[in-house]
Amino acid sequence: MQKIFEDYKDILDKAFEVMEKAYAPYSKYHVGACIKTTDGKYHVGANIENASYGLTNCAERSALFHVYSLGYREDDIESMAVVTRGNTLGSPCGACRQVMVELLKNDTPVVIANTSSQAIITNIAELLPFSFTSEDLK
Ligand SMILES: [Zn+2]
Structure with missing residues (x-):
């Protein structure tokens, strides 16, 4: 597990950093995400809640x-x-899994980690098997 934190240090550091910026006044559950693109850039996102909950x-x-x-x-x-x-x-x-199956390749590594030093590497094919995709619309 420690190897995941070493191998993905940069992307995890940025995800943990943006996690602190989440707007989560209702659940207090802060989530950070970071995407590394092939040009070496990192792009972050945090959860943004809403008083109507469903628009979170x-x-x-x-x-x-x-x-x-x-x-x-x-x-x-x-x-x-x-x-x-x-x-x-x-x-x-x-x-999110439905969006991920649309916007990520099946084998793109998805690292899930927490502040308790737990981590796994998975991908959207594992997270959402037998999914509905554009192939079904043909
Ligand atoms: Zn989600």
């Missing part, structure tokens, strides 16, 4: 939408990190 945007989607807004596409994404506080790994929610 998760950190994963904040980061992915930002990266796509800059013109990057799935082939330009090298890896993604998602981090939380606490003793459990904050795995992406269902809504």
Whole structure:
């Protein structure tokens, strides 16, 4: 597990940094995400809550939408990190997984880590098997 923190130090450091900037006055559950693009740049996103709750945007989607807004596409994404506080790994929610299956390649590494030094490396194919994709619309 320590090797994950070494191998993905930069992206995890940036994800933990942006986690502190989350706007989460209701849940107090701060999440940070960071995407490394193949040009060596890092792009962050945090969860942004809303008093209406349903309009809350998760950190994963904040980061992915930002990266796509800059013109990057799935082939330009090298890896993604998602981090939380606490003793459990904050795995992406269902809504984020559906967005991730659309915007990430199946084998793009997704590192999930927390402030308790736990970490795993997974990908969207593992997180959302038998998913609905553009292939189903053909
Ligand atoms: Zn989510």
